[in-house]
Amino acid sequence: MYAPEFDYYRAGSVSEAAGLLRKHPGAKLLAGGQSLIPLLKLRLAAPAAVIDIGRIRDLKGITVKDGTIRIGAMTTHAELAASAELAETCPVLAQAAAGIGDPAVRNRGTIGGNVAHADPASDLPTVLVALEARLMAEGPDGKRTLDAGGFFQGLMTTALKEHEILTAIEIPAHPKGQSSAYAKFAHPASRYAVIGVAAVITASGGKCSSARVAVGGMVPRPVRASSVERALTGQELSAESIAKAAAQVTENLGNEVLGDIFASEQYRRSVASVWVKRALTQAVGRAK
Amino acid sequence: MSTRVFGSGIRRREDPRLITGAATYTDDYTLPGMVHMVLLRSPHAHARIKRIDISRAKAAPGVVAAFTGSDIEGALNPMPCAWLVPNSNLKVAPYPCIAKDVVRYVGDIVAAVVAETPYQAADALDLITVDYQPLPAVIDPEKAKQPGAPQIHSGVENNVAFHWTVTGGDVDGAFKKADVIIKERIVQQRLIPNAMEPRSTLAHWSGASGELTLWNTTQNPHIARFLCSVVTGVPEDKLRVIATEVGGGFGSKIPAYPADFITVFCAKKLNRPVKWTESRRENFQGTTHGRDHVQDVELAATKDGKVLGVKATSYSGMGAYLSTAAPGIPTILHGLMLSGPYDIAAIKEDVYGIYSNGTPVEAYRGAGRPEATFILERMIDKLAAKLRMDPVDVRMKNFIPKFENGHTVPTGLSYDSGDYAGALKKLVEHVGYKDLRRQQAEDRKKGRYLGVGVSTYVEICGLGPSQVAGAVGFQGGLWESAIVRFHPTGKVNVFIGANPHGQGEETTFAQIVADEVGVDVNDVKIVHGDTQTTPMGWGTYGSRTTAVGGAALVMATRKIKEKAKVIAAHLLEAAVEDMDYKDGKFFVKGSPDKAKTIQDIALMANVAWNMPAGVEAGLEASSFYDPPNFTYPFGAHLAVVELDPETGQIDVRRYVAVDDCGPQINPVIVEGQVHGGVVQGIGQALWEGAVYDENGQLLTGSMLDYALPRADRLPDMEVLSTVTPSPHHPIGVKGIGEAGTIASTAAVYNAVIDALSPFGVETIRMPVTPERAFNAIQEAKAGRR
Structure with missing residues (x-):
C-alpha cells in the first residue's frame, strides 16, 4: 500500500489549478482524496503530478439564493449532511450524503470529487440526475454549464474535458409541493449503492404533477426512470399507484445492468422496483 | 485495607493508551x-x-x-x-x-x-x-479430494493431508433403532480474520x-x-x-x-x-483464514425428540500448506466436541484435512467449537421442525443433567461442571419466550417476518493438561506461568508467559493479585509480551489465558502469602501456626490490631535487616500451572431477526446471551468479550465469507468486498450470565474469549431459517446475503407450485 512517486502541488485558486493542469500532462486533481488516494496506494493510478484543490476557499460552501442552491465543489459530504438549508430545500441530497461511507469518508470526501470521479455505485450522481442539477466547469476555454443528465457518460467517465475543473453545482430549491427522497441498498462492505434511487415528486391536490426518478448503482451511469415517471404523473399518490409505477423501472435499465459476487444482475433487476417504490413512498411522505 | 475487587467492573487500565493512540505496536518502532x-x-x-x-x-x-x-x-x-x-x-x-x-x-x-x-x-x-x-487450481476442499483434482503436493494422494476419526458408543445401533434420521449438508465457509x-x-x-x-x-x-x-x-x-x-489476533x-x-x-x-x-x-x-468445512451430518432420534446419535463426515480445507496448529482445529477441537451440551449415546466423525490452493487455514475465534456447535444446533432445530416440536423443548429434553464435578461424554472428554438447562431456562424467562413466539405469529399475519433462533453450547477451553496436549500431538506444553514480585515500596510487578492482546488481563490479573495478597489494584502492574522479561508460557488463544495463566497467578500469590506469613510471625515474635491473615494483614490469632501489612513485610523482605532464620531475602514467587483438566464454559443464546420479504435482506433485531464462564473477575470485560465474540459469529451467518473464482483468485480481497460487521447493523445486546464454578480451577474461572462466536452463528442462522420457514425454505448457504434469501424464497415458491 505504498503509492508510486508523484509531485504534489497545492493550488490556491481555480486559475492556479488550471495552470498547473496545463503544465503537468496526466496530472490528477486531488479533492477529498477518498477515491484517488486508494487508487494511488493500490498502484492503479500513477500520475506524475497530483494537484490539491481541496483548500481552495472559493470552492467551499452552500448558499441558497433566489430559489437556487449553489454548492461549491469542495463542500464535504458531512457538510451536505449537516446543512439545515439543504434539509429544508433539497432533503434528498442531504439524506444521500449522510449515507456515504462512514464518518471519516464524509468528513474528507467532497461532492465535486465524488461527482467528477463518476463511480457508478456512488450516491450523489444519481441524486444530481434526479434533481436536474447544473454542473459548473472552468477550463482553458472559459466557464461552461453542464446538465447532470448528460454529465455522466459511463463507468468513471464524465463530460468534463481535459483540464476542466468542476467548480460548483447548482440545484433548483424545491418549490412548494415538491419533495424528495433517496433509497439505497448499500453494499455491506463498501457502503456503495448496489441500488440507489432518488425521487423528486411534485404533488398538487393529492395527484402527482411531476415525477423525476433516477436509478444508480446497478447501471454504469445513473439513468432516469422515465417509464416510472410517466406512469406516476397525473396519478393519485397512493401506495397502489406508486407500486404500479415503480414496477415500470425495468423498462429503463437496458442491457447494461451490473452484477457482482454480492448481487447478480438478475437479482438487481428483480428488486430494483422495490427500491424505487421505497424512494417514491418516502418522498411522498415528506410532502408538506 | 483493601476492598475486594474480584467481581467488580473496574475500567480497563489498558484502554487509555489504546484509545488515545499512545500504544506502541511493532510497526511504530524505528x-x-x-x-x-x-x-x-x-x-x-x-x-x-x-x-x-x-x-x-x-x-x-x-x-x-x-x-x-x-x-x-x-x-x-x-x-x-x-x-x-x-x-x-x-x-x-x-x-x-x-x-x-x-x-x-x-x-x-x-x-x-x-x-x-x-x-x-x-x-x-x-x-x-x-x-x-x-x-489448474482447486479451492473447495470436497472437490480437491475428488480423483482427477489438481495435485497440490507430490506424494499427497487426493490432497488428503490427514484422515482422523472419532467414535464413541454404538453408532450403527443408534441409527438402526431411530424413528427419525435427519440429514443435512452444512458448509461452514472460509472466513478472513482481519485483526x-x-x-x-x-x-x-x-x-x-x-x-x-x-x-x-x-x-x-x-x-x-x-x-x-x-x-x-x-x-x-x-x-x-x-x-x-x-x-x-483472533487466531491469525x-x-x-x-x-x-x-x-x-x-x-x-x-x-x-x-x-x-x-x-x-x-x-x-x-495471513491465515478460518473455518472452511464442507460437512455431511446425520442425526438419529426417537419420535418424541430424544437424540440417539450423530455422525458426520467433514472435508476441512487446510489451504496450500499446513499452518502451525492447523491439523488440531477441525479434529481435536471440533470432533471431540460433537456431544455439545447433550446426552448423546453415539457419536462418530470422519474428518478429512484437505490441501487446496487457498490461503492456509488456522484457528479463528472459537476454532473448531463454533463448527461443532453449528452442526448440533442446526440438526436439533431440523429435528424440532420435523417433529413439530419447539426447538427449546427439544433442547431441554436432551441436555446432560446438571453436574458439579465431572461428566464424561462418548468422545472421551470429561466436562468439568455444567447446568445447561439452567442457562436456557434463564434465557427463555428473560426474553419471555412464549410471548415472543405469540408476537411472531401475529406479526406474520400482518406480513412481518420475524425469526427466532436459539443456540446452546458447551465449549472446551483452558487448554489444557500438557499430558493431553502431548497425547493429541500438540508439539508443546499447555501450562502457564506467573512471577509475582513485590518491590520494597509494596508495589507489585507480575510477569506472565501468556500474551493478552486486547482481552484485558492487564486489568483482570491485577484484580486477582489485589484480592489474593491484599494490595490496591492500582499497585499491581502486569508485564507480558517480552520473552526476555517474562517466564516461559504458551500464549493467549483458546480462551486459556485466565483459565490457565490466571491459575498460575493465584498459585504464585499463595506462595507469596505463605512466605509473608513466616516473616510476619518472626516480626511479631509468634509461631507461624498461630498466625492469621485478612485483607493484606498478618496478625496473631485474636490480635488483629497488632498486624503487619503485606507492605511492611515486602519492605522487610527486600531490605532483609531482620529475617527469620533460613528464609531467603526478597518477596517473589513463581508458579508453573499445568491444569488437571480443560474447562467447559457453556451458555444459551437467542437471536431475533427480521426478513424483508421483498428484497431478502435480513437484520438482527434482538440478541440475548446467557453465558456461564464461572465466577467473573470483571463483568464489564466479560460483557465486552461476549459482544465482540457475538458480532464475529453474526458476521459468519450474515456477511462474511472468502470467495474465490474458479482459478483460485481471491475475489473478496479487500474491505470493499469482504463485509465485516458494522455497528449500525447490530442491535444492543442483552448479556446475562449464570455462575457454575469449575471444580478443578483454584478460583473456579473457565474462560470467555470465544463463547460469543461459538454460540452466535448458529443462533442467527436458526433465526434466519425460522424467518424463512413460512416460505418453505429449509436450508440456505452462509453468509445469508439478501440475494440468497430472495432466491431461496423464489425457489421454494416455485417448488411448491
Whole structure:
C-alpha cells in the first residue's frame, strides 16, 4: 500500500489549478482524496503530478439564493449532511450524503470529487440526475454549464474535458409541493449503492404533477426512470399507484445492468422496483 | 485495607493508551539504520515458476538487496507444523519460506526486496519479472479430494493431508433403532480474520554478539521464539521476541509465518535492522483464514425428540500448506466436541484435512467449537421442525443433567461442571419466550417476518493438561506461568508467559493479585509480551489465558502469602501456626490490631535487616500451572431477526446471551468479550465469507468486498450470565474469549431459517446475503407450485 512517486502541488485558486493542469500532462486533481488516494496506494493510478484543490476557499460552501442552491465543489459530504438549508430545500441530497461511507469518508470526501470521479455505485450522481442539477466547469476555454443528465457518460467517465475543473453545482430549491427522497441498498462492505434511487415528486391536490426518478448503482451511469415517471404523473399518490409505477423501472435499465459476487444482475433487476417504490413512498411522505 | 475487587467492573487500565493512540505496536518502532522489506506474492493460485529475474529490482534506487527462493535454501528451514494429530496418516508437505519451483496459492511468497524506504522497495517490486506456467487450481476442499483434482503436493494422494476419526458408543445401533434420521449438508465457509493491526515484524540482528531481537505481532511470543529458532537457527538463548502490544489476533497471530523468518534472514544478511509490515490486501491473502468445512451430518432420534446419535463426515480445507496448529482445529477441537451440551449415546466423525490452493487455514475465534456447535444446533432445530416440536423443548429434553464435578461424554472428554438447562431456562424467562413466539405469529399475519433462533453450547477451553496436549500431538506444553514480585515500596510487578492482546488481563490479573495478597489494584502492574522479561508460557488463544495463566497467578500469590506469613510471625515474635491473615494483614490469632501489612513485610523482605532464620531475602514467587483438566464454559443464546420479504435482506433485531464462564473477575470485560465474540459469529451467518473464482483468485480481497460487521447493523445486546464454578480451577474461572462466536452463528442462522420457514425454505448457504434469501424464497415458491 505504498503509492508510486508523484509531485504534489497545492493550488490556491481555480486559475492556479488550471495552470498547473496545463503544465503537468496526466496530472490528477486531488479533492477529498477518498477515491484517488486508494487508487494511488493500490498502484492503479500513477500520475506524475497530483494537484490539491481541496483548500481552495472559493470552492467551499452552500448558499441558497433566489430559489437556487449553489454548492461549491469542495463542500464535504458531512457538510451536505449537516446543512439545515439543504434539509429544508433539497432533503434528498442531504439524506444521500449522510449515507456515504462512514464518518471519516464524509468528513474528507467532497461532492465535486465524488461527482467528477463518476463511480457508478456512488450516491450523489444519481441524486444530481434526479434533481436536474447544473454542473459548473472552468477550463482553458472559459466557464461552461453542464446538465447532470448528460454529465455522466459511463463507468468513471464524465463530460468534463481535459483540464476542466468542476467548480460548483447548482440545484433548483424545491418549490412548494415538491419533495424528495433517496433509497439505497448499500453494499455491506463498501457502503456503495448496489441500488440507489432518488425521487423528486411534485404533488398538487393529492395527484402527482411531476415525477423525476433516477436509478444508480446497478447501471454504469445513473439513468432516469422515465417509464416510472410517466406512469406516476397525473396519478393519485397512493401506495397502489406508486407500486404500479415503480414496477415500470425495468423498462429503463437496458442491457447494461451490473452484477457482482454480492448481487447478480438478475437479482438487481428483480428488486430494483422495490427500491424505487421505497424512494417514491418516502418522498411522498415528506410532502408538506 | 483493601476492598475486594474480584467481581467488580473496574475500567480497563489498558484502554487509555489504546484509545488515545499512545500504544506502541511493532510497526511504530524505528531503529537506527533500519531498512524496509516488501514481498512479491504470487498472483496465481497454482503455477510453476519457470524463471524469475530480480536483477532490475536489485539495481533500482534505494534497493539494498533482493532475494528469491534459491537464496534462502540452506539458510531457512521449512516452516514447521506443530500439531501432529496422531493416528491420522498426517502428511506434512514441504512449506518453504519462499516458493522456488511451484506457487500454491495467491499470496505465496516468491521474492523479497529490501530498500531504504518502503516506497523504494515497492517500486522495485514492480521490476521483478516472473515467468509462470499456470496450473489448474482447486479451492473447495470436497472437490480437491475428488480423483482427477489438481495435485497440490507430490506424494499427497487426493490432497488428503490427514484422515482422523472419532467414535464413541454404538453408532450403527443408534441409527438402526431411530424413528427419525435427519440429514443435512452444512458448509461452514472460509472466513478472513482481519485483526485491526496487520502483521508486522522488525528483526534486529547483532552480528557481533549473534543475538536477535524480533518485534513480532504474535499471540504467543514464547512459541514464536521457539519456532524462529527452529527455522532460522538462532539459538533460543540469544533470541528475544517482543510483542508487548498486539492489535488483535483472533487466531491469525498464533502461527509462525514465512515473512517473519525472511525478515530475520535479511537482517542477518545485511547486518541492518529490517522491518516488514503487511498491507491490508496482503493480510487478506497471506495471513491465515478460518473455518472452511464442507460437512455431511446425520442425526438419529426417537419420535418424541430424544437424540440417539450423530455422525458426520467433514472435508476441512487446510489451504496450500499446513499452518502451525492447523491439523488440531477441525479434529481435536471440533470432533471431540460433537456431544455439545447433550446426552448423546453415539457419536462418530470422519474428518478429512484437505490441501487446496487457498490461503492456509488456522484457528479463528472459537476454532473448531463454533463448527461443532453449528452442526448440533442446526440438526436439533431440523429435528424440532420435523417433529413439530419447539426447538427449546427439544433442547431441554436432551441436555446432560446438571453436574458439579465431572461428566464424561462418548468422545472421551470429561466436562468439568455444567447446568445447561439452567442457562436456557434463564434465557427463555428473560426474553419471555412464549410471548415472543405469540408476537411472531401475529406479526406474520400482518406480513412481518420475524425469526427466532436459539443456540446452546458447551465449549472446551483452558487448554489444557500438557499430558493431553502431548497425547493429541500438540508439539508443546499447555501450562502457564506467573512471577509475582513485590518491590520494597509494596508495589507489585507480575510477569506472565501468556500474551493478552486486547482481552484485558492487564486489568483482570491485577484484580486477582489485589484480592489474593491484599494490595490496591492500582499497585499491581502486569508485564507480558517480552520473552526476555517474562517466564516461559504458551500464549493467549483458546480462551486459556485466565483459565490457565490466571491459575498460575493465584498459585504464585499463595506462595507469596505463605512466605509473608513466616516473616510476619518472626516480626511479631509468634509461631507461624498461630498466625492469621485478612485483607493484606498478618496478625496473631485474636490480635488483629497488632498486624503487619503485606507492605511492611515486602519492605522487610527486600531490605532483609531482620529475617527469620533460613528464609531467603526478597518477596517473589513463581508458579508453573499445568491444569488437571480443560474447562467447559457453556451458555444459551437467542437471536431475533427480521426478513424483508421483498428484497431478502435480513437484520438482527434482538440478541440475548446467557453465558456461564464461572465466577467473573470483571463483568464489564466479560460483557465486552461476549459482544465482540457475538458480532464475529453474526458476521459468519450474515456477511462474511472468502470467495474465490474458479482459478483460485481471491475475489473478496479487500474491505470493499469482504463485509465485516458494522455497528449500525447490530442491535444492543442483552448479556446475562449464570455462575457454575469449575471444580478443578483454584478460583473456579473457565474462560470467555470465544463463547460469543461459538454460540452466535448458529443462533442467527436458526433465526434466519425460522424467518424463512413460512416460505418453505429449509436450508440456505452462509453468509445469508439478501440475494440468497430472495432466491431461496423464489425457489421454494416455485417448488411448491
